[in-house]
Amino acid sequence: MEWYLYPAVIAAGFVAGFINTLAGSGSVVTLPLLIFVGLPATVANGTNRVAILLQNVVGVSSFRRENMLDTRGALILGIPAVVGSIIGANIAANLNEEVLQTVIGVIMVIMLFVILVRPKRWLEGELTHLEGWPSWWQWLLFFAIGMYGGFIQAGVGVFLLAGLVLGAGYDLVRANAVKVGIVLLFTIFALAVFVLNDQVNWFIGFVLAIGNMLGAWVATKVAVDKGAIWVRRLLIVVVIFSAARFLGIIDWLGTLF
Numbered sequence: 001m002e003w004y005l006y007p008a009v010i011a012a013g014f015v016a017g018f019i020n021t022l023a024g025s026g027s028v029v030t031l032p033l034l035i036f037v038g039l040p041a042t043v044a045n046g047t048n049r050v051a052i053l054l055q056n057v058v059g060v061s062s063f064r065r066e067n068m069l070d071t072r073g074a075l076i077l078g079i080p081a082v083v084g085s086i087i088g089a090n091i092a093a094n095l096n097e098e099v100l101q102t103v104i105g106v107i108m109v110i111m112l113f114v115i116l117v118r119p120k121r122w123l124e125g126e127l128t129h130l131e132g133w134p135s136w137w138q139w140l141l142f143f144a145i146g147m148y149g150g151f152i153q154a155g156v157g158v159f160l161l162a163g164l165v166l167g168a169g170y171d172l173v174r175a176n177a178v179k180v181g182i183v184l185l186f187t188i189f190a191l192a193v194f195v196l197n198d199q200v201n202w203f204i205g206f207v208l209a210i211g212n213m214l215g216a217w218v219a220t221k222v223a224v225d226k227g228a229i230w231v232r233r234l235l236i237v238v239v240i241f242s243a244a245r246f247l248g249i250i251d252w253l254g255t256l257f
C-alpha cells in the first residue's frame with residue numbers, strides 16, 4: 001500500500017467509527033476503501049473487524065465512564081447475537097451478496113418511515129436497564145441481527161438500534177451504548193472465524209483502527225452532550241445513505257455524472 005493511502009485509511013476509519021458509534025453503517029465507507037487499496041473482498045471483510053473490535057472497546061469504555069451503558073442488558077442480548085454472528089461469519093462466502101444488499105436496502109427504506117412517522121418512540125424510551133430475561137422473539141430478533149453482523153457488518157448498527165429501541169424499549173442514547181457493547185461481543189467471535197480462515201490483514205486493520213477508535217471516542221461525547229434528538233437526525237441521514245447505497249442508487253447516479 002502506498003504511503004499516501006495511510007492517511008486516507010485513518011480518515012475513513014474516523015468517519016466509520018463516528019457513524020458506527022452513533023448510528024451504524026460505517027463499514028459502507030471502510031469496506032470499499034479496503035478493497036480499493038488492494039485487499040480481496042473476503043480479506044477486507046475480515047480486516048474491517050479488527051478496527052470494529054478496537055472501536056467498540058473505546059466506545060464501551062467511554063459510555064461506561066458516562067454511566068450510559070446497561071452492561072447486563074448488553075451481555076444478555078449479546079448472547080443470541082454472538083451465536084448468530086458465528087453462523088453468519090461461517091456462511092459469509094456462500095450467500096448471494098447482491099440479493100442480500102437489495103433486501104437490506106428495502107428494509108432501510110421501511111425503517112426510515114418508522115423513524116420519521118414515530119419520532120417519540122425513538123426519543124422517549126423508558127428502559128434504562130434490562131430487567132428479567134428477553135422473550136423468545138427478542139432472542140430470535142437479536143440472533144438474526146447477530147447473524148447478519150457476522151456476515152457483512154455494514155448496517156448492523158442500524159438494525160441493532162431498531163431492535164433495542166422498538167423491541168427492547170431503550171431510548172436512543174442508551175440504545176447506542178448497549179449496541180456498542182453487543183457489537184463488541186459478537187465481533188470477537190466473528191473476527192476469530194476470519195482469523196482461522198486466514199482472511200485478516202493485521203497491519204492494515206490496525207492502521208484503520210486508529211481512525212475508528214478516535215471516531216468512537218468523539219462520538220460518545222457527542223451522543224451524551226447532544227442527546228437523542230441529534231442522534232436521531234444523524235440516524236435518518238445514515239439510513240437514507242445506506243438505503244441508497246444498498247439499492248444501488250448511488251452507483252446509478254455515478255454512471256450519470
